[in-house]
Amino acid sequence: MMKKSKHPSLSEVAKRAGVGTTTVSRVINGGHRVDPKTLARVLDVIETLGYMPSQAARTLKGDRSGTIGLIVPSIVDPFFSSCAEVVQSIARANDSLLIVATTQNDPHAEVDDLNVLIRHRVDGLIIAPANSQSKQLTDILRRAAVPVVAIDRPLIHLPIPSVVADNFNGAYSATRHLIDHHYKRIVCLTGETTLYSIRERIHGYRKAVESAGLACILDTSIKDYESAKYAIESLFARADPPDAIFTLKNSTTIYAFEALEQLNIPVPDCVALLGYDDFELAATVRPSITVVQQPIEEIGRIAAELLFEQLLSVHRFSWPTGSARPQQVKLATRLIRRRSCGCPQAEAKAERSQQAGQRGSGRVLRSMQER
Amino acid sequence: MMKKSKHPSLSEVAKRAGVGTTTVSRVINGGHRVDPKTLARVLDVIETLGYMPSQAARTLKGDRSGTIGLIVPSIVDPFFSSCAEVVQSIARANDSLLIVATTQNDPHAEVDDLNVLIRHRVDGLIIAPANSQSKQLTDILRRAAVPVVAIDRPLIHLPIPSVVADNFNGAYSATRHLIDHHYKRIVCLTGETTLYSIRERIHGYRKAVESAGLACILDTSIKDYESAKYAIESLFARADPPDAIFTLKNSTTIYAFEALEQLNIPVPDCVALLGYDDFELAATVRPSITVVQQPIEEIGRIAAELLFEQLLSVHRFSWPTGSARPQQVKLATRLIRRRSCGCPQAEAKAERSQQAGQRGSGRVLRSMQER
């Protein structure tokens, strides 16, 4: 004979304990104002039955669902998995579960994910929008009236807070660094030019080279190792090969590094390499790679904190105090100087402690507020 | 005047459309057996109101919650984030959301997470248990009667399916490979010896060295770069330094690699290095690192498929057909020969295509079934 149903319900507990449902409810919510003897008995029944309150019922009753959603392009991408980890831990600290949905930067998938999450009545949402100006996305968000924080890429057309890195200045000062090294032909390699972050970086690069009177050599065709190798090969086949390469994305940096090695083009002697976004082995490969480091965990942490701030205030007041809320947080990046740009070798030991020490040191650059 | 409530309900839609709730319900569930004109009207109202059915209500009503849980040590760990990504995509294909919870291998956190997920009535669960033989964990799982699949580490004391890599043979043949290179003093470096996977690898290593009549030199103290460096330093300060190092974990491999470089111990000339678990730049660093590659995505994919198989069959029958279900899937690993073990350099181009080609080629070694 098998027990058909799945989970015991509160009323079953009440029955078995010989009390009313109210009492059981009180017990599982802290056990205040319950007679110690009753309390003990109810707890005992709960234990025996293995009772677990149904979040579905609670949610239906009007409570929060106890979940927040995270919509990102990918979860294998170290940038977003780091964010996810931080967000998850903050969610846990706020008694919430994290639902992760990935979009591969496909606006269609993004809208789908968003709708599903709304059906699930997530209490809040953190999203790295594939398209910063998607009308459809903002429409849904506006209607759902669910607290949202955008990360990595702001969401325009809508007064919602966002936490992003200062892509423009990160790229600008990186390029400046190359210029200071007296490189004259600095090429910029990238792909995914539809993304806000990449665009900002391109602007930073362009601003730097142009104001230095240098040529803006931009190749936006990099999609994989093959295209990177092809691009580099072509560049070096020309009469005026570049003397520095600035890659705007983690994977592009790696592709370029491998291609240069494959093509026997010495770095930094023949060409310098500087990448946007740090990665685990950037200091270990030879030559070590100079990069623009983003305060990834800070982004996740601040976004999550901003979100739960909203959640709590929404709980208290029906609408947040008149104070300006939608903050646009922009975090400073750091240039990590290693060998590939031509800088003298940093002592590895030093870099290690340096890396450890700067954890979570991303500073808030600007924190404008406006409705 | 601000609208107080949040989401419109089905009955509001019904009222506005001048129909009964059943009709609306039918509409949002495919719109079958509904008069086209009524259908259109209802859809219109839904559109206007921005109505989104409440999953909470559906779940309460007895439907599946449309969520599955994933409990892993960490989400930044490439191994688990890869699993997560695959699982998420399969979940989506089955109209389910993925809730991710991380434990940092802390059994306490694990139990907490599990309980919360059960409260949320996840339809199924994929878990990489911190402790394969946790009584508490198995008790909860048994009672909750929620479909579960274990990954990376099996869950004993309970007849649930698991999908793991063949750690023993992976480590065994890796060690054999070093032995075939005529190394005589093969040291094994690791930490986290409480984990099933690590233990299996140690067994594989031990079996190989012992049956070859070599010494078993095991250092289980590696926790970070410092400890790795210290261990290696100590080993080489001895009269009989090792001529090969076998690291059992991704991070350990990297620490060892960096420490060797730091200590100016040439690889593979002075000492060979072989690591368990492949990583992105293993082929790019110099020397490139020979590793045991695990079929990570396969693990995630098979686990998710196994899980949804259970979910579907549970739906049909109240209990799965008498056939043996709890499969213990063990997937073969591959030894990727690169330079650090002393093998001649593989042509990089070849490795690239090789890597691409072998994606998802993890073969099922054994697939035993037993109640």
Added chain:
DNA sequence: CTGTTAGCGCTTTCAC
């Protein structure tokens, strides 16, 4: 084809 109705499991007045 369509409406009425009875709960799903829980919280929450409001009485006792």
Added chain:
DNA sequence: GTGAAAGCGCTAACAG
């Protein structure tokens, strides 16, 4: 301290 009862939003019998 405690219980009875009214829903939260939805689905699924049952009637029509």
